[in-house]
Amino acid sequence: MQVLTGPDWRARAAAHAARVDAFVEPHLARRAEQVKHPVHDFLFTYYSHRPAQLRRWHPGFGIALEDAEDHAGLKGYSPVRGLVTSAGRPPRPSDAVVAVAEAYVASQRALLGQLHNLLSATAGRTPQFGCFGLHEWAMVHRADQHGTRHDWPLRLGAAGTDAVVESHRIGCSHFDAFRFFTPTAQPLNTLQPGRDDRPAFEQPGCLHAGMDLYKHAFRLTPMISSDLVADCFELARDIRVLDMRAAPYDLADLGFEPVRIETAEGKAAYVEAQRGFAERGAPLRARLVAECDRLLGVVPEPAQNS
Known part of the structure; x- marks a missing residue:
């Protein structure tokens, strides 16, 4: 040591x-x-x-x-x-x-095994880049009935936002985003991820899966270096900016230019940025998997009762 x-x-x-x-x-x-x-x-x-x-x-x-x-x-x-x-x-x-x-x-050990399983399954899946950040739009579908998550105006108004949600295919694979969909938007999702089946759905192109690398890293504290936690934090910080620039909110007063995913140009810009974050996230995910491997090797696996 x-x-x-x-x-x-x-x-x-x-x-x-x-x-x-x-x-x-x-x-x-x-x-x-x-x-x-x-x-x-x-x-x-x-x-x-x-x-x-x-x-x-x-x-x-x-x-x-x-x-x-x-x-x-x-x-x-x-x-x-x-x-x-x-x-x-x-x-x-x-x-x-x-x-x-x-x-x-x-x-x-249980946490290490759980995270190793989730991170390895995610890394082994082909990245998907066709969601266009519609999860944030689905969280405010029918805002006149359900309200909004943030106290900021909707860029296209409630009716315009609903039209974007209802005219697009929504395929959110991330449970912790999907669970915030409004009741009217949840049935519109082509996937129905659950709390206990994340390894079956998580994919490395998902912005929230990239942000959650930070969560996985700090859950491993103090067993892993804080340098890796900070690397994951910085990735999550940058992803969050894109997440909200592509959201339906008008954040111009905060200095955020919208990514207009309701247009072809906005979709292309979103996918390009999404690919970049997937590329940044891949080595961080690999480092977390390697740390789980290393730590799981520290102590023997519990003996199975015969």
Whole structure:
């Protein structure tokens, strides 16, 4: 096991915090002023990873931290003995050397297996690029009856939005988007994904599957490096911008030019951006699968009762 000295890991932790603060600090400022942002707040309000959790750096399983009293009480960490630091010396008796414990990894076997299954199934499926972001439109179908999810006007009005939904084929494969469809839009979806059958539906072209790489990464915290979590966060941040630019809302006052998916030109622009995000997401998904493989190999699989 590698051991990082206090100055070494604190420098890495500071760099990580500075990296995510460019997005975290504006969110915290808006929250203090009770100002909502339909695009940039999503990663903090929809997902359960709090800003303070995102800012905290973890090295991942297999790396110990010297002089790390502030990590000693965190989930998954335990003291370790008999190691050599990155400076090439044994830790001093006064040093608090901690690392993510093997016992904690063992306790997460079910989660690791679940995520490995989902991520591998998604990676093995051919990307589909014909949804045109209509999931956001289906969430406000018949807005005069069901209302809208955000306090922003609809770019085409309620009737125009309904016409777009009803004149297109909707094929949303992502349950966590589909579950927000209005009752009148759900029957229009050609797929009916469920909560427990995500591996049968998830596909790598889906914007929400790309954003959820961030969710999968932070659920593996502190077993994986926060650098990978931040990589997935940045992808999710950029995907969310496209998601809402292609949505039915008029966000011009926030500086977002719409992707007019109701037109041929808008559809082409959406597909091009969607392909780019699928390409960015593929290596991140592969890294998460590799981490699940590595962590599943730490402890033996439970013996089966004969």
